[in-house]
Each structure stands twice: as C-alpha cells, then as structure tokens.
Amino acid sequence: MTASQPVDSDAFRAFEHAGWQNIPKQYHDSFATLTTQAIGPLLDAVEAQSGVRLLDIATGPGYVAAAAAEREASVVGVDFSSAMIAEARRRYPALEFREGDAEGLPFADSAFHAAVMNFGLLHLGRPERALMEARRVLRSGGKFGFTVWSKPEEAVGFGIVLRAVQNYGDFNAPLPPGPPFFRFSDPEECARALLAAGFASPEVVRIPQVWRLRSVDVLFENMQESTVRTAGLLRAQRPEALDAIRKAVRDAAGAYLKGDMIELPMPAVLASATKP
Ligand SMILES: C[S@@+](CC[C@H](N)C(=O)[O-])C[C@H]1O[C@@H](n2cnc3c(N)ncnc32)[C@H](O)[C@@H]1O
Numbered sequence: 001m002t003a004s005q006p007v008d009s010d011a012f013r014a015f016e017h018a019g020w021q022n023i024p025k026q027y028h029d030s031f032a033t034l035t036t037q038a039i040g041p042l043l044d045a046v047e048a049q050s051g052v053r054l055l056d057i058a059t060g061p062g063y064v065a066a067a068a069a070e071r072e073a074s075v076v077g078v079d080f081s082s083a084m085i086a087e088a089r090r091r092y093p094a095l096e097f098r099e100g101d102a103e104g105l106p107f108a109d110s111a112f113h114a115a116v117m118n119f120g121l122l123h124l125g126r127p128e129r130a131l132m133e134a135r136r137v138l139r140s141g142g143k144f145g146f147t148v149w150s151k152p153e154e155a156v157g158f159g160i161v162l163r164a165v166q167n168y169g170d171f172n173a174p175l176p177p178g179p180p181f182f183r184f185s186d187p188e189e190c191a192r193a194l195l196a197a198g199f200a201s202p203e204v205v206r207i208p209q210v211w212r213l214r215s216v217d218v219l220f221e222n223m224q225e226s227t228v229r230t231a232g233l234l235r236a237q238r239p240e241a242l243d244a245i246r247k248a249v250r251d252a253a254g255a256y257l258k259g260d261m262i263e264l265p266m267p268a269v270l271a272s273a274t275k276p
Helices: 009-021 024-045 063-070 082-091 127-137 156-168 187-196 218-226 229-235 239-254
Strands: 053-057 074-079 096-099 112-118 138-149 200-207 210-213 261-265 268-274
Touching (some): 024 218, 053 127, 063 074, 063 112, 112 127, 127 138, 138 187, 156 239, 156 261, 187 268, 218 239, 239 261
Parallel strands (some): 053 112
Antiparallel strands (some): 138 268, 210 261
C-alpha cells in the first residue's frame, strides 16, 4: 500500500489522525479480541510488574495499559487521538491517559522503566523518530517492546483483502503515501531499526494469534469500518470494483470456516530491546 511513493509524513499523520478520531468504538468491536492476544507476551518482554513505571504508547482504547495495571505496574497510556483517549478513560477510569504524539512524547527523559507499543508503529509517518522517543523516555536498563502484524502471507486477514484489491481493484489508488505497512513484519528490519535508535540486545519473536469472526462477511466489514489505511484503500475503489473485492474476500474467508466461526491466522511480530 503506497510503498513506493515518497512519504509525506505530515499528510500521512493527518490522514491517520482523522481516521482514528472516527473509529474508537468500531475498532474495539472489530479488533479488541485480536490485538489483546499479544498483550501477555508484550508485557512479559518488558518485564512489566509491580514497581515498574510503564508507558503504553499508541494506547488506543487502553487494553495494554489496563493489563499492565493488573500486574501492578504504574501505568500511563498515551495516544494522539483525543477520541481514543476518551474511550480509554471511559473503559478504565482509574488509569492515567494522556493525549500525545508517539513521535514527540510529552514526557521527560528517563521517566519510565518500560515502554510498549501494541500495533502502533505501522501507523506512524516517522517510525524512527518514535523509536528514538521511546528510548529517550526510558531509564538506562529500561525495556521497550512493540508488536506489528506479520506479513500478509501469514496474517491472512490482511492477505485476503489486499489480494482481492490487487485482483479486482486499484492497488495504487491515491492515498497519502506512508511508510510500507509491513516494513516491521521483517524481524531483521525490527532489529536493525531498534539498534539504529540506540537500543541494545534486540529480540524478535512471532506470536501466533487467531481472529475469530462470526461470518464470512465480517472480515470485509471490519477492514472497511475499523481500520484507517486499509479502509482508505477500499474507499478509493470504484463501486463495481468494491463489489468484486467484497465477494472475493467473502469467498476466501469461507476457506477458514471452523464449526460456525471463521478462524483466521493473524500472527504478530514482537520486537523488544533494552536502553543501554
Ligand atoms: C491499531 S491501534 C492500536 C491500539 C492499541 N494499542 C491496541 O493494542 O489495540 C493504533 C493506535 O495508534 C494511535 N496512533 C497512531 N499514530 C499515532 C501517533 N503518531 N502518536 C500516538 N498515537 C498514534 C491511534 O490513534 C490508535 O489508537
């Protein structure tokens, strides 16, 4: 998706921001059962426990922050979308959430023992800057961990939809060009970027996840209503192409029927490293 064009980071940020402002509830209904599957391994990777002050970057509705608080870590969640922050505060009124940008965090140097970003990095126009910001707000010896989707051949929910667009629509429909969506699906790229941002000892593992959907229609609906970049790609298609894409997605999802549910493999890549 828009990988080969020069990135306009500001336009891309504005596009992402406008998108997330509109979908906190839809995102929860579609993705919460999926993105929460990564939380345990992510919090383990940064050793979240009692006595740890932890920052949840791109917190969205606050799931990771809430799970870290359950481990008795002292938690702050930050997100650039005021609508997401409102949703997080509504869900977890006892926790602290702040509006702020991952690319310029509103926190002092060395303020946290641990920082995490669950499925946030792939939404940023300047991911390198966000990695450096995560390092800046950590104390020496602090751990940072992030997750992203595995490449679309493995995270089949994305694979099915993107293949349908390639086959029946216009994959190069005009969207604000952003960094490649699957850049950090490559473990070597994760390690390289973490080292370049000044982290040490990067580790990258794959997390198996399964998206359980109640019908073959739900995959297309979720991507259309509860994402930003993929939804933008679908919105940019001509009506006849969109009908063909919806049908192709429906047919492909049918191959994953188990009992009365669709079960789509949606593994994640979990990368973590230490601030020296
Ligand atoms: C896919 S959601 C992930 C939400 C949550 N972490 C989870 O585990 O489900 C991505 C989140 O990143 C946030 N986001 C995107 N760009 C951001 C930025 N530059 N700074 C802070 N948050 C950002 C969005 O508002 C959205 O809440």
